[in-house]
Amino acid sequence: MPRLGFALILTVLLLWGCRIGHGLDAGPPDGTGIKGTLVFHGEWPQETADIAVAVYKKLPQSMADFFSIAGWDTTVTLGTTRYEYMVPLEEPGNYEWIVVAWQPKGGFWNFSSLLGCHHVGSDSLPTPVEVRLGETAKGIDIHAYFDLVRGADLPDRDICTGFLPPLPGIPKPVGNTGRESGRPGAGR
Amino acid sequence: MLDADSGEPLPSASIVLLGTELGTLTDLGGHFRLTGLPTGSYAVSISMVGYTPQVRKDVRVPPGDTAQIEVHLAPTAIEMPALVVSGSKRPRDFVDVPTTVTLVDGNDLRMDNSLSLDESLDYLPGVHMVSGQVNIRGSTGFSRGTGSRVLLLIDGFPALSADNGEVKWDAIPMDQIARVEIIKGAGSALYGTGALGGIINVITRDPSPRPETRFQMLAGVYSDPTYDEWRWTSGKRAFEGIDISHSRQVGRLGVVVGLGQKWGNGYRENGWYRRGKGFAKLRYAFRATAALTATLNWALDDHGVFVQWKDRNEPLEVPVQSQGDKTLSQKLNLNLCFYRLLNPRLGYRVKTFVYRTGFDNKLEGGTASEAYKFGQELQLDLQPADAISLTLGAEWLGDRVFSSDNLFGDRTGYNLAVYAQVEAQATDWLNLSSGGRYDQYGTEGCTAERRFSPKLGLACQISPQTRVRTSLGWGFRGPSIAEIYTSASFSGVAIVPNPNLKAERSLSYEIGLHRRFWTRVTWDLAFFWSRYRDLVEARPDVAGVVSFRNVSQGRIAGLETSIQASYGPLALNGSYTLLDATESLDTGNVPLPYRPRHMASAGLRATVLKLTLSAQLTCRSRISRASGLFPEGNRDLIALYLVDMSAVYAFGAIDLSLKAHNVLNYNYAEVERNLGPPRRFSLGLSGTF
Numbered sequence: 001m002p003r004l005g006f007a008l009i010l011t012v013l014l015l016w017g018c019r020i021g022h023g024l025d026a027g028p029p030d031g032t033g034i035k036g037t038l039v040f041h042g043e044w045p046q047e048t049a050d051i052a053v054a055v056y057k058k059l060p061q062s063m064a065d066f067f068s069i070a071g072w073d074t075t076v077t078l079g080t081t082r083y084e085y086m087v088p089l090e091e092p093g094n095y096e097w098i099v100v101a102w103q104p105k106g107g108f109w110n111f112s113s114l115l116g117c118h119h120v121g122s123d124s125l126p127t128p129v130e131v132r133l134g135e136t137a138k139g140i141d142i143h144a145y146f147d148l149v150r151g152a153d154l155p156d157r158d159i160c161t162g163f164l165p166p167l168p169g170i171p172k173p174v175g176n177t178g179r180e181s182g183r184p185g186a187g188r
Numbered sequence: 189m190l191d192a193d194s195g196e197p198l199p200s201a202s203i204v205l206l207g208t209e210l211g212t213l214t215d216l217g218g219h220f221r222l223t224g225l226p227t228g229s230y231a232v233s234i235s236m237v238g239y240t241p242q243v244r245k246d247v248r249v250p251p252g253d254t255a256q257i258e259v260h261l262a263p264t265a266i267e268m269p270a271l272v273v274s275g276s277k278r279p280r281d282f283v284d285v286p287t288t289v290t291l292v293d294g295n296d297l298r299m300d301n302s303l304s305l306d307e308s309l310d311y312l313p314g315v316h317m318v319s320g321q322v323n324i325r326g327s328t329g330f331s332r333g334t335g336s337r338v339l340l341l342i343d344g345f346p347a348l349s350a351d352n353g354e355v356k357w358d359a360i361p362m363d364q365i366a367r368v369e370i371i372k373g374a375g376s377a378l379y380g381t382g383a384l385g386g387i388i389n390v391i392t393r394d395p396s397p398r399p400e401t402r403f404q405m406l407a408g409v410y411s412d413p414t415y416d417e418w419r420w421t422s423g424k425r426a427f428e429g430i431d432i433s434h435s436r437q438v439g440r441l442g443v444v445v446g447l448g449q450k451w452g453n454g455y456r457e458n459g460w461y462r463r464g465k466g467f468a469k470l471r472y473a474f475r476a477t478a479a480l481t482a483t484l485n486w487a488l489d490d491h492g493v494f495v496q497w498k499d500r501n502e503p504l505e506v507p508v509q510s511q512g513d514k515t516l517s518q519k520l521n522l523n524l525c526f527y528r529l530l531n532p533r534l535g536y537r538v539k540t541f542v543y544r545t546g547f548d549n550k551l552e553g554g555t556a557s558e559a560y561k562f563g564q565e566l567q568l569d570l571q572p573a574d575a576i577s578l579t580l581g582a583e584w585l586g587d588r589v590f591s592s593d594n595l596f597g598d599r600t601g602y603n604l605a606v607y608a609q610v611e612a613q614a615t616d617w618l619n620l621s622s623g624g625r626y627d628q629y630g631t632e633g634c635t636a637e638r639r640f641s642p643k644l645g646l647a648c649q650i651s652p653q654t655r656v657r658t659s660l661g662w663g664f665r666g667p668s669i670a671e672i673y674t675s676a677s678f679s680g681v682a683i684v685p686n687p688n689l690k691a692e693r694s695l696s697y698e699i700g701l702h703r704r705f706w707t708r709v710t711w712d713l714a715f716f717w718s719r720y721r722d723l724v725e726a727r728p729d730v731a732g733v734v735s736f737r738n739v740s741q742g743r744i745a746g747l748e749t750s751i752q753a754s755y756g757p758l759a760l761n762g763s764y765t766l767l768d769a770t771e772s773l774d775t776g777n778v779p780l781p782y783r784p785r786h787m788a789s790a791g792l793r794a795t796v797l798k799l800t801l802s803a804q805l806t807c808r809s810r811i812s813r814a815s816g817l818f819p820e821g822n823r824d825l826i827a828l829y830l831v832d833m834s835a836v837y838a839f840g841a842i843d844l845s846l847k848a849h850n851v852l853n854y855n856y857a858e859v860e861r862n863l864g865p866p867r868r869f870s871l872g873l874s875g876t877f
Contacts (some may be wrong), residue, residue: 023855024824024863026415035499037508077509084498084507150465 033071034129035086036118036140038100041115042147044079049105051076051115051140053085056097059126059163070095092133097126099160100144115144124159189218189234190456192260199504201236201261201335204271204279206243207569208535209527210477211279213397218729225478227251228532229574233281234259235270237293240707243281246574249532252507265754265864266710267293274369274389274867276343276609276621277579284611284619286645286659288372288700288714288748290315291525294365294393297837301406301847303450304357305368305390309853310373310808311789312374313712313763318782319859322355324372325669325716326488326744327385327610327694327768328338329782330815334670334725334736337692339375339382341389343483345523348382353668356545357555359487359519361467362388363431364446366393372748373696373716374663377623377643380583380605382665385718397441397472398437401877402446403432410455410871412855413504420457420505427452427870433467442471455865456504458513477529483520490514492553492800496861500824503863520544533571538546540564555676558593559669563603573614579623582606586680587631588668596673609643629666634687639664655702663694671724671736683726686735693721709753717745723771736789741772742780759793781815782859784808784828800840806830814860829866842875 010132020025034055053073059068071087087096118140120127145154189198197218205222208230214220229248235241239261244399249255275285282289302308310317317323318330334352341347342360349356361750368390376385394483410425450463459816465487473479489707493513498505506513521543529535546558571580587601609623622644622668629634645659667689674683700714720742726736750763765787769780787808793802811825834847846869853867 020412021855023826024503024857025855026417030527082508082511084509086499152243 015137018062031088031136032090032092032131032134033086033088034095034098034137034140035084035138036086036142038083038140039141039143040081040083040115041143045102045104045146045149047104047106048078048102050103051078051109052101052103053087053145054099054101054108055089055095057095058101059096061165072116074134086136089131092131092135093129094130096128098129098140098142098149099126100142102146102149105172113149114160115146115148116142116156118142119156119159125163126160189214189236189240190258190260191798192262198239198261199847200238201234201239202270204233204235204282206231206233206281207571208529209479210529211539211540219587221292222476222754225249225532225543226477226529230532231281232257233270234261235268236261236268237295238263240264240268241270242283257276263760265333265708265759266752268548272371273344273391273440274371274387275340276577276611277567277581280611283649283655284621284647286619286621286647286657287661288314288376288657288698288712288716289368290372292368292370293365296872297362297365297368298404299834299843299845299872301408301834301849302362302844303429303452305360305365306355306357307849308369309368309388311791311804313372313575313789314765314787315370316750316784316787317858319354319862320357320389324334324370324386324388325718325720325746325748325765326769326780329780330575331724334674334726335665335668336382337384337665338377339384339387341379342485342521343523343525344380344389344390345521345541345543346561346585347390347521347543347561348561349670350543350561350601351545351557351589351591352670353382353665356487356517356519358463358489358517359465359485359545360390361446361448361465361485361487362394362449363433363448364392364444364467364469366391372644372714373698374641374661374694376627376663377625377661378607378609380585380607380625380627380641381603381629381664381666381691382567385696390470392467393435393444395444395469396439397442399436401432401433401434402725403430404871404872404874405430406450406870408868409584410865411867411869413866414853414855417501418504420502423453425453425455425459429463434773437643442469442473442734444469449862454492454494455868456494456497456745456863457506458494458510461491463490464488477711477828480524480526483521483523485519487519489517490860491517493549494829494862497863501670503857503861512553513549515547515551516581517547519546519547522564528612535569537567537569538565539567554605555592555595557589557595559590560586560588562588570633577611579605579609579611579699587669593675595670595676597675599632599669599673601629601631601666601669601740603627618651621647627664629691630665631669631672634672637666637691639691639693642649653704656700657702658697658699659840660697661695663696663743665692666690666738674736677831683734687739689724690722690738691763692723692738695719708755709751711749711751713747715747717743718742722810742770743772744780744783745771745872756858757795759795760791761793762790764788764790766859768816769794782811782815784811800836801835802836804832811858818860820860822860826862827855828856829854830856842873845874847872 055071071089072085073085100115102113117126189201199216201214229534269278269282269291272285300308306317313454314325340355371387376386398672407428413616429450431448435444448465448468453460468484471481489725497503523541525539527537542562565583567581583605585603589599596671605627607625611621624642641662643661673685696718698716703711722738723740725739746766747767751758769783770777771780788808791804807829810827814822831851836845851866856864
């Protein structure tokens with residue numbers, strides 16, 4: 001009789017347990033946005049005040065465009081070699097310019113001091129990213145070169161800013177390739 | 189010592205002279221002998237697992253002669269605790285303690301296949317862990333590793349780290365535990381700072397009178413994550429460990445020595461650990477009534493650090509910037525206690541200890557700390573009259589912390605205290621206790637504080653089956669050095685010192701009933717109420733700079749009930765705790781963070797010949813409020829349902845245990861951005877020779 005009672009209680013317990021489910025599920029997603037890894041190259045400048053990731057819908061064509069930022073992440077941990085960033089966005093669509101910007105102590109954000117942008121493989125322009133509603137485009141990694149703010153002439157300078165028209169305060173990179181429209185669907 | 193039913197002798201039964209440190213075990217013939225006792229009258233506690241304990245009062249030892257007692261212990265199917273040490277700093281009959289006490293037997297812990305003690309305590313009535321921080325009736329919440337509101341003791345010695353005032357669970361010698369006593373409610377009247385919500389006293393086993401070797405081996409694996417999206421590695425996540433110890437008597441010296449190691453790669457990224465530990469307990473008996481006990485406990489823990497998940501869809505991975513984060517930590521307790529019984533009415537003990545903790549963080553900022561807590565205590569145990577016991581004591585404690593400038597810096601703290609407690613057996617059925625402790629404490633650079641913490645208690649045996657208890661106690665917790673002096677930056681959040689931090693205070697009241705039905709059922713019910721003042725929390729200011737501050741008042745009221753029953757080979761246990769935990773803010777009342785409103789557990793055990801099967805269910809309601817530091821709030825802190833199952837088979841002196849934790853593979857988070865362990869299977873093998 002006790003064994004039967006034990007078996008009964010155990011059965012009830014298991015049946016009840018099966019109704020509990022698995023608790024937290026695989027969602028909800030992070031929401032509409034872009035995420036990836038920042039990989040920093042070179043020594044961090046002593047005068048670093050902040051680092052930000054900024055996302056633009058279109059490649060800037062005027063000074064006004066620089067202030068049309070669709071989303072940003074300013075939580076980058078200073079001094080690290082890698083950082084997982086996440087930029088929430090209000091709407092889905094194609095985003096053409098995802099950049100890392102450097103701010104010196106006592107200074108302002110200055111897009112002449114870009115450290116890098118998202119571009120894939122042999123692309124000679126920033127690689128656009130397609131973002132779907134409610135989904136986060138992942139793996140949008142960016143290499144950031146501190147030597148760029150020290151004046152080094154690295155290929156990324158041309159790739160990330162070479163398309164810019166002449167603008168006041170923004171130096172024109174050597175070997176400007178001109179602007180091409182972004183290619184959709186490169187982001188995951 | 190005989191079995192009351194069969195008349196068979198009972199070996200290894202425990203005999204303790206109440207109020208003293210003196211005791212022994214029965215031999216194979218059920219005999220025991222305590223020699224060299226001063227002339228006088230003693231109260232003797234006799235207990236053994238599976239039997240109803242007895243207390244023989246007024247056992248008179250005549251001059252030059254021997255008192256002989258014959259005890260017949262009646263078998264019982266339910267667990268019957270005999271002694272409690274922590275309630276009055278010396279052995280006391282369980283039925284005389286006016287507060288709710290939960291006892292855990294060391295043998296049960298050995299069969300639990302737990303990786304550390306906090307796992308085993310998590311299902312007890314009124315106790316719950318939040319990511320390793322212990323709560324007694326919701327006392328602590330979750331303070332991110334700084335400032336436990338429950339005082340941990342090892343053999344009565346303080347074991348909270350000097351720098352952040354926290355419990356180091358990996359430092360507790362699991363395989364050496366004789367029993368754990370959990371005293372609920374404020375306990376500063378005897379123990380001072382830290383005992384805000386209760387006390388956990390881990391009592392290690394004494395040297396065995398006969399040569400004895402024990403071993404315990406454990407190995408297991410974690411199940412794969414429920415969802416493929418969460419899978420982060422193709423390798424099996426496993427753990428293993430071994431502990432071995434030996435105990436014997438060499439003349440007047442009793443010895444326990446043990447070594448152990450554990451290894452695991454963890455169920456999540458950075459979850460790996462490598463642990464080593466050593467334990468030694470030496471007891472030298474100068475005479476029958478005087479002994480020096482020295483305990484050395486050492487633990488090394490090299491482990492990865494998981495602070496928060498990478499994101500909600502990759503909850504078993506760390507952010508890329510945290511990959512490779514790890515900490516190397518060491519803990520060392522050295523405890524010395526000299527006890528002398530001068531006569532049946534007067535004994536004293538002198539205690540001294542040092543507890544060293546150190547860590548070296550290999551992560552952002554590279555912080556490190558080396559902290560020493562040390563102290564001395566003199567305690568007098570008096571019995572001015574047959575029915576009155578008096579405990580008097582004085583204690584001083586010191587803290588010394590050496591830390592990197594980007595953490596706490598180099599700091600010192602002190603605590604001076606005197607305490608007294610009187611217990612009176614007013615009648616055969618009424619026991620009264622009252623006491624208090626005066627503390628003066630301070631930390632370098634801060635204003636010293638003084639505090640008096642009284643307590644009152646009453647235990648009343650209103651019938652042979654029914655006992656009522658009630659108590660009122662005050663508690664406090666001086667802020668830890670970490671809370672006052674942390675100057676650091678973590679994940680972009682700046683934390684600054686606050687030398688104006690004051691102690692947290694509490695007042696606890698409870699009334700409880702313990703009832704036994706026939707010989708098969710016990711039932712316990714307690715109503716409790718606690719008020720907390722000047723609770724310390726890490727909060728940001730308007731500029732986003734974080735410091736620890738006295739931010740709020742809290743009130744926790746509720747009830748706790750538990751039942752144990754047995755029927756033939758079946759044993760049942762169940763408990764339920766209701767917590768109404770409220771924080772008073774300027775803007776109104778809100779729930780205290782990280783406190784579930786409902787907690788329940790139920791267990792069933794069946795023993796068939798040498799096989800014991802058991803199942804345990806633990807439930808907690810959803811956490812209604814979290815820290816507020818994360819934008820998702822309490823979104824992921826869902827209700828918790830855990831089912832554990834085990835089978836233990838006894839092969840003579842060897843026990844083989846198979847256990848499945850979290851059988852349902854239930855996914856839960858106790859704090860933000862931390863997924864709890866998935867299902868795991870473990871195989872344990874333990875034996876005593």
